[in-house]
Amino acid sequence: MTGISLSISDLEVTGQGGRRILSVPRLEVPAGTAVAVRGPSGAGKSTLLYALAGIIAPSRGCITWGDTDIAGLDDSGRAAFRRGTVGFIFQEHLLFEELSALGNAGVTALYAPRRDRRRIRDSAEGLLTRFGLGKSAARRSDTFSGGERQRIAVVRALAGDAPVILADEPTASLDRANADALADDLMRLARDDGRTLVAVSHDPSLHDRADRVIDVRDGQLELPEAQNA
Amino acid sequence: MPDPIADLLARLPLWMENTVILLGALLPVLVIGALVLRGFAIWPLLSALLRRQVWVSVVFTMLIAVSIGLGVGLIAQERGLRQGTARAADKFELVIAAPGSEITAMLAAVYLQPSAIPLIDGPTYAQVAAHPNADLVAPLAFGDSYENAPVVGSTPAFVDYLSEGLAEGRVFATETEAIAGARTPLAVGDSFTPQHGQGNEAEGAHGGFEYQVVGRMPLTGSPWDRAYIVPAESVWMVHGLANGHAPGWDGTVGGPFDPDYFPGTPAALVKADSLGGAYVMQAQFNTDRTMALFPGTVLSRLHALMGDIRQVMSILAIVTQVLVTVGVLAGLMMLTRLLARRLALLRALGAPRRFNFALTWSYAVTLIVLGAGLGLALGVLLTRAISGVITDRTDILVTASLGWSELHLVGAFVSLTALLALIPAWLTMTRPVVRDLRG
Ligand SMILES: Nc1ncnc2c1ncn2[C@@H]1O[C@H](COP(=O)(O)OP(=O)(O)OP(=O)(O)O)[C@@H](O)[C@H]1O
Ligand SMILES: [Mg+2]
Numbered sequence: 001m002t003g004i005s006l007s008i009s010d011l012e013v014t015g016q017g018g019r020r021i022l023s024v025p026r027l028e029v030p031a032g033t034a035v036a037v038r039g040p041s042g043a044g045k046s047t048l049l050y051a052l053a054g055i056i057a058p059s060r061g062c063i064t065w066g067d068t069d070i071a072g073l074d075d076s077g078r079a080a081f082r083r084g085t086v087g088f089i090f091q092e093h094l095l096f097e098e099l100s101a102l103g104n105a106g107v108t109a110l111y112a113p114r115r116d117r118r119r120i121r122d123s124a125e126g127l128l129t130r131f132g133l134g135k136s137a138a139r140r141s142d143t144f145s146g147g148e149r150q151r152i153a154v155v156r157a158l159a160g161d162a163p164v165i166l167a168d169e170p171t172a173s174l175d176r177a178n179a180d181a182l183a184d185d186l187m188r189l190a191r192d193d194g195r196t197l198v199a200v201s202h203d204p205s206l207h208d209r210a211d212r213v214i215d216v217r218d219g220q221l222e223l224p225e226a227q228n229a
Numbered sequence: 230m231p232d233p234i235a236d237l238l239a240r241l242p243l244w245m246e247n248t249v250i251l252l253g254a255l256l257p258v259l260v261i262g263a264l265v266l267r268g269f270a271i272w273p274l275l276s277a278l279l280r281r282q283v284w285v286s287v288v289f290t291m292l293i294a295v296s297i298g299l300g301v302g303l304i305a306q307e308r309g310l311r312q313g314t315a316r317a318a319d320k321f322e323l324v325i326a327a328p329g330s331e332i333t334a335m336l337a338a339v340y341l342q343p344s345a346i347p348l349i350d351g352p353t354y355a356q357v358a359a360h361p362n363a364d365l366v367a368p369l370a371f372g373d374s375y376e377n378a379p380v381v382g383s384t385p386a387f388v389d390y391l392s393e394g395l396a397e398g399r400v401f402a403t404e405t406e407a408i409a410g411a412r413t414p415l416a417v418g419d420s421f422t423p424q425h426g427q428g429n430e431a432e433g434a435h436g437g438f439e440y441q442v443v444g445r446m447p448l449t450g451s452p453w454d455r456a457y458i459v460p461a462e463s464v465w466m467v468h469g470l471a472n473g474h475a476p477g478w479d480g481t482v483g484g485p486f487d488p489d490y491f492p493g494t495p496a497a498l499v500k501a502d503s504l505g506g507a508y509v510m511q512a513q514f515n516t517d518r519t520m521a522l523f524p525g526t527v528l529s530r531l532h533a534l535m536g537d538i539r540q541v542m543s544i545l546a547i548v549t550q551v552l553v554t555v556g557v558l559a560g561l562m563m564l565t566r567l568l569a570r571r572l573a574l575l576r577a578l579g580a581p582r583r584f585n586f587a588l589t590w591s592y593a594v595t596l597i598v599l600g601a602g603l604g605l606a607l608g609v610l611l612t613r614a615i616s617g618v619i620t621d622r623t624d625i626l627v628t629a630s631l632g633w634s635e636l637h638l639v640g641a642f643v644s645l646t647a648l649l650a651l652i653p654a655w656l657t658m659t660r661p662v663v664r665d666l667r668g
Contacts, residue, residue, distance in 0.1 A: 055663060079576060094570075096571060097281070098277040099274070111270075117270070
């Protein structure tokens with residue numbers, strides 16, 4: 001897999017009532033880079049990830065992944081982009097309670113092209129085992145603990161082999177050892193497979209392992225000038 | 230319908246034609262289903278939704294099932310009743326009575342409904358009996374009863390004709406012998422005293438006269454199952470009239486009767502030698518002194534009259550079903566609000582809009598199809614039960630079963646509601662993803 005680069009310019013996201021919740025004049029992330037995003041609650045971190053995934057349409061500006069400006073795509077175009085390119089880990093995990101761990105981990109197979117389904121399911125199964133959930137893969141997901149649910153959500157994002165991983169607090173519900181292990185895995189995935197990773201996190205161990213750390217405050221990215229060259 | 234298609238349908242065997250119509254009725258669902266579901270594996274999530282909302286699903290399914298069941302039951306019942314009454318009239322090819330209401334004469338002669346109708350006299354009866362096209366002519370001398378069951382005077386030949394062979398015993402040979410219908414309480418060997426009149430108007434017993442049951446008819450599926458058939462001679466005798474035969478009669482009951490000693494009969498049954506013969510006789514005896522009627526024709530006129538009611542009924546049934554389904558779909562729309570977060574999650578993960586559309590639509594259609602299937606079963610059970618009650622009350626054997634028209638109706642219902650289900654499915658696509666995602 002070849003990772004893809006990210007280039008943002010003049011980005012602005014407005015919320016209800018025209019309130020500006022995020023503005024990013026300029027950001028360049030080369031392919032295969034692991035970026036950590038931190039900042040206080042309500043700063044706009046999740047909003048940034050949503051915009052990067054095309055879940056939110058920005059009111060202005062460009063978000064260019066590889067050579068596609070997703071801000072210029074319509075709703076279906078952005079969904080197709082997510083399908084093919086993005087693995088997303090949600091802050092609240094968001095699992096389908098009545099599906100099994102494996103059912104959740106492989107849920108994207110249900111609407112993937114027929115030829116990819118087998119691969120997604122196999123990959124989900126392998127990753128569940130790798131994250132210590134192989135034995136309980138058939139159990140309903142609402143019987144799992146918070147940390148286990150988080151790992152299921154991570155596997156779901158990884159199973160599709162997407163070149164871009166967007167993670168919102170992926171280690172929040174985990175103990176130190178598991179958090180470190182997951183941080184290692186995410187970083188390895190980014191580096192070894194050349195994926196591009198943007199992870200929102202309060203976890204210093206994740207910041208340490210990242211290629212780059214970005215601070216968000218009041219909807220503004222605070223980039224050291226040197227880094228943004 | 231364009232002519233070539235109508236032509237083609239007309240040339241197909243009936244069951245094939247019916248299958249084609251059913252498939253045609255279901256075609257919209259199949260086409261929509263194929264288009265909407267193409268390329269998706271929705272079953273895991275669909276079954277998850279059904280399991281999550283299991284009680285809601287059950288209630289919605291039952292609502293649809295009950296409305297379909299009632300509609301289907303009504304239609305099947307009506308047809309069963311039509312077939313049952315026609316079957317009960319099968320043997321009564323041509324009935325000759327004094328001029329009056331055809332329907333009254335038919336109800337009295339075929340279904341043994343009590344009614345006072347004028348008599349036809351001896352010479353007229355003799356004319357009918359002697360007609361070259363007549364195979365069998367028998368008086369139907371009704372008016373007496375025993376414990377509310379009609380006691381009808383006729384001939385041994387009529388008993389043979391109606392029963393096609395007795396189930397037990399033999400045909401009456403003397404004036405004091407009687408044949409019991411299959412559902413009467415008396416057994417061969419029992420005796421009874423007839424009463425004058427029938428039903429609520431039954432007057433006193435015919436003093437001292439007693440019949441002995443010597444034979445029993447098999448089930449005919451008609452009111453005759455609850456009746457007693459006795460020699461016409463004895464009916465006349467207990468009323469103090471001549472016995473139908475000239476003095477010096479050897480006592481053998483049955484025709485031919487002597488016109489001079491024939492006290493009259495309210496009706497006569499005629500079986501002609503052929504269909505043509507029946508029409509000849511019908512034409513000949515429709516005079517100012519007699520009325521000749523085909524009970525089958527009178528019945529189908531009645532049925533045709535009911536046909537209009539039937540159409541109104543089917544429309545009402547469809548309207549009720551559609552209303553119930555609209556209610557169910559409105560409920561589904563509220564349900565999809567509960568599902569909004571899951572649907573938004575799917576969109577956020579990258580699922581195409583059509584996937585959510587397919588999921589919601591197939592959820593609705595699953596309830597509709599399950600409800601329709603259950604409704605058919607319910608309709609069958611319902612008609613069985615009602616048929617039993619009707620047979621019990623009227624002795625007209627009603628065997629209602631599922632027919633093609635019900636299947637067509639249900640097929641059309643499924644298609645129509647599956648089309649309506651596109652609306653809630655469409656609405657789920659217009660919901661704001663991010664807001665639903667934040668829950
Ligand atoms: N649609 C919207 N309309 C108006 N304001 C919004 C909208 N969506 C989010 N906001 C506001 O934008 C700000 C940023 O929200 P966001 O969810 O991105 O914060 P965050 O940095 O992820 O915080 P946390 O660390 O608590 O998850 C918040 O103040 C939030 O209330
Ligand atoms: Mg957040």
